[in-house]
Amino acid sequence: AQTVTQSQPEMSVQEAETVTLSCTYDTSESDYYLFWYKQPPSRQMILVIRQEAYKQQNATENRFSVNFQKAAKSFSLKISDSQLGDAAMYFCAYRSPGGTSYGKLTFGQGTILTVHP
Amino acid sequence: GAGVSQSPSNKVTEKGKDVELRCDPISGHTALYWYRQSLGQGLEFLIYFQGNSAPDKSGLPSDRFSAERTGGSVSTLTIQRTQQEDSAVYLCASSLGVRGNTEAFFGQGTRLTVV
Numbered sequence: 001a002q003t004v005t006q007s008q009p010e011m012s013v014q015e016a017e018t019v020t021l022s023c024t025y026d027t028s029e030s031d032y033y034l035f036w037y038k039q040p041p042s043r044q045m046i047l048v049i050r051q052e053a054y055k056q057q058n059a060t061e062n063r064f065s066v067n068f069q070k071a072a073k074s075f076s077l078k079i080s081d082s083q084l085g086d087a088a089m090y091f092c093a094y095r096s097p098g099g100t101s102y103g104k105l106t107f108g109q110g111t112i113l114t115v116h117p
Numbered sequence: 118g119a120g121v122s123q124s125p126s127n128k129v130t131e132k133g134k135d136v137e138l139r140c141d142p143i144s145g146h147t148a149l150y151w152y153r154q155s156l157g158q159g160l161e162f163l164i165y166f167q168g169n170s171a172p173d174k175s176g177l178p179s180d181r182f183s184a185e186r187t188g189g190s191v192s193t194l195t196i197q198r199t200q201q202e203d204s205a206v207y208l209c210a211s212s213l214g215v216r217g218n219t220e221a222f223f224g225q226g227t228r229l230t231v232v
Contacts, residue, residue: 004159033218043206045160045223052218091159095218102173103148103215107159 002027002094006108013082014116020067021077021111023092033095034068034075035105040088048090051075079113087115119143121224123209129230130199138194138227142211149192150221151184154206163207166192167215199231 003026013019025034036048051059051068058066063083067076079086092108095101122141130136142149151163162176166186177183181200186192196203206228210221 006159037223042225043208043228044225045208045210047220050218050220102165102167103212103219103221104150104162104165104173105152105160105221106162107152109159110157 002029002032002096002106004092004094004106004108006092006111008111009109010112010114012114012116013079015082015084017082018078018080019082019113021079021090021092021113023075023077023108025073025075025092025094027073027094029096031097033097034066035093035095036064036066036075036077037091037093037107038086038088039091039110045091049077082115084115084117087113089113121209121211121222123207123224123227125227126225127228127230129232132201132231133198135195135197136199136229138196138207138229140192140194140209140211140224142190142192142209143222144190146211146213146222147189148212148215148219148221149186150210150212151192151194152208152210153178154208154226156205160208163194196229199229201231204229204231 032053034051037045049061063080089110093105149166152160165173168189181197184194206226208226210223212221
């Protein structure tokens with residue numbers, strides 16, 4: 001079974017600064033998908049960014065980018081130019097290849113991000 | 118509606134009572150998932166539906182938990198004889214399919230408190 005570990009229960013950053021959230025995972029599969037979700041106080045999970053394991057290029061979405069190290073099984077999220085609206089709980093998630101495990105997500109424990117003005 | 122809708126938003130129940138939680142997925146989404154999020158924890162998979170059938174019930178914690186989906190749309194998660202350890206946020210998600218990169222859209226969850 002796959003496991004996802006987020007070793008930082010809490011992180012904080014000053015507005016406009018950069019912060020990196022860590023995530024490691026364990027799997028015996030060679031092809032898989034990784035995601036970062038954001039959960040604000042409204043509780044609704046919002047997809048921030050996704051990465052296909054077969055792609056060497058790191059995914060980017062505006063101020064959000066990942067550092068995907070497949071050999072190390074590491075998938076960190078970098079938030080640049082942090083904004084107050086980025087404050088939330090962030091979850092790293094793993095998904096097996098298409099159709100296997102029925103597409104269910106395996107989540108890490110989450111990291112609470114605080115943004116200071 | 119445009120997104121995944123869950124009701125009620127909050128539910129307080131007495132220990133031993135039964136509760137029903139409802140999920141209305143995005144129209145056309147065939148895959149539907151239930152997850153449980155205990156206080157300060159990550160999300161724990163409960164059950165998956167493809168259409169009306171549930172190929173994967175492996176995450177249901179006990180036989181007090183059951184779920185059904187009718188018409189390939191609305192799903193209901195039922196917890197019988199609730200216990201205090203059932204207190205959590207129950208999140209529902211839906212997606213167009215189960216391909217690995219398919220985005221799962223989540224509802225806002227139901228916060229269940231068992232007193």
